[in-house]
Amino acid sequence: MTINCKGQLIDFSIPKVMGVLNITPDSFYDGGKYKDETSILNQVEHMLAEGATFIDVGAYSSRPNAEYVSEDEELSRILPIVELILKRFPEALISIDTFRSTVAKKCIETGATLINDISAGQLDENMMPTIAELQVPYIMMHMRGTPQTMQSLTDYEDLTKEVLFYFSERIRVARDLGIVDVIIDPGFGFAKTLEQNFELLNQLELFKMIEKPLLAGVSRKSMIYKTLETSAQEALNGTSVLNTIALQKGASILRVHDVKEAVECVKLVEALNQ
Structure with a gap:
């Protein structure tokens, strides 16, 4: 499977790593950490050097009960950051974490590469038509409600079956609108209980039937640190464990805060598969 990023074909025969750059003050793990030009550019350089294929920039925290x-x-948060990154790293493939079509459009026009939408177009009816117009890769995630309401919307009869139907x-x-490159994200932690997150991960290989690249985003999430009774800051080892499982079950992209360790997971799983 491949996607077209600014004329460059990204081949997922070997999984890729997406490094997270939160420029929000209230993200669950690194909120407020990257708030000046130097710290932002240093972190992007660090992630690219460690092997990130994509840098995912978000200016609206999607953690449960986010403001x-x-x-x-x-827009005032994210556009200057896209410009800043591309001025220093013009070849960087920037993903924009937004559910708003206007933000998506302006960021792509500024030089970003793909859009990562937690709502798969359900929070902005203009999002998918905008993606079709821009003809850029589109990550669609499974979620119910909004970041403010999602954790009260966890009543499923058959979680995996319902998520598969949602994506279909x-x-x-997306297909009817002419969107070519779609990536799917099951949405770990979004409108799902702790137990449901593990149920979804356990059945992740079933998503291969959709025949689209699969993104797994478990990095330092509560499914790890609540299970281990620690904290997001202490959840790197658990993240590596679950990333390894996700790769073995067919993940094409790991969305992570810690690029080096994720790249190592990919290399080791690839060696195992050979």
Whole structure:
């Protein structure tokens, strides 16, 4: 499987790593950590040097019960950062973590490469038509409700079956609009209980039937640190364990805070597969 990023074909025969750059003050792990130009550029350089294929930039925290951020505020946070990164690293493939079509469009016009939408177009009816117009790769995630309401929406009869159906419906909409490159993200931690997150990971190989690149985002999430009774800061080892399982079950992209360790997971699983 491949996707077209600015004319460059990204081949997922070997899984790729997406490094997370949160520029929000309230993200669950690194909120407020990257708030000046030097710290941002140092972190991007660090992630690229360690082997990140993509840098995922987010200006609206999607953690449970996250504070609402206006569209103007999101734009004022994110556009200067996209410009800053591309001025220093013009070849960087920047993913924009947003569910707003206006933010997506302006970031792509500024030089970003792909859009990572936690709502798969359900929080902004103009998102998918905008992606179709821009013809950029689109990551669609499974979620119910909003970041403010999602943790009360965890009543599933058959979680994996319902998530698979969700993607089949959203991919059909994307296909009808002419969107070519779609990546799916099951949405660990989004409208799912601790037990449901592990149920989904346990059945992750079933998502191969969709025949789209699969993104796994478990990095330092509560499914790890609550199970281990630690904290997000102490969840790197657990992240590596679950990333390894995700790779063995077919993940094409690992979205992570710690690039070096994720790249090592990929190399070791690839060696095992050979």
